[in-house]
Amino acid sequence: MHHWARQPDLAPVMTPLFAWMVERNVEELARSVRLVADACLREGILDMTGSSDPEERSHVDVLSWVLMELRSPGARRRLGEYHTPPHMCELVGNLASGGSLPPPGEIILEPTGGTGGVFRATAQHVRAQGGDPADYEWWLVEIDPLAAAAAAANSIVWGLGRRVVIACGDIVRDPQVAERVASTRTELRAERDTILKKIATIEAVRRVKEIVDRRAEKYGA
Structure with a gap:
């Protein structure tokens, strides 16, 4: 509710993360979700995502690893889904900014964004240069609904601010998909x-x- 009140435009794309709540066997699914949540807490998920400092919450893309591990190799091949390793994301983020701080208000676009790994690295680069990620617009397009939903959740965890556009679609077939989402x-x-x-x-x-x-x-x- 809190995050919806702050950023209602992210709610539609995050729907796949909550779709289980309206399934027929929701009680059984809820027990499974509870077991997974308990396991995550025992293994220290809050050490990576629970800090009040967004920089501390941005050292790792937890949802990327979860998504990749839960999908079979066949499913990943069918989707063509191979998330960019963190060190490569950091390299891309630095190259995209030219090694300097982008001017405030600039749109940072990721046309095949996955769960947002390049955004995470770029936001950390902005902070390292003394900037604030909330001063920029973050536009990401991803064809896989679950990965796009994870990117939306990550944008909140990583403190990217309120000017975030996450569009689920095929930017090759629909080049204006991000603009349409932004217009809503x-x-x-x-x-x-x-x-x-x-x-x-x-x-x-x-x-x-x-x-x-x-x-x-x-x-x-």
């Missing part, structure tokens, strides 16, 4: 504002009702 940001944020106002109104009514009920009990009305 204003509409989605307006929808978010409307929903939050309604929630605030409902909460205010609930509190008034509680006050009235307490007074009625006190005075025996």
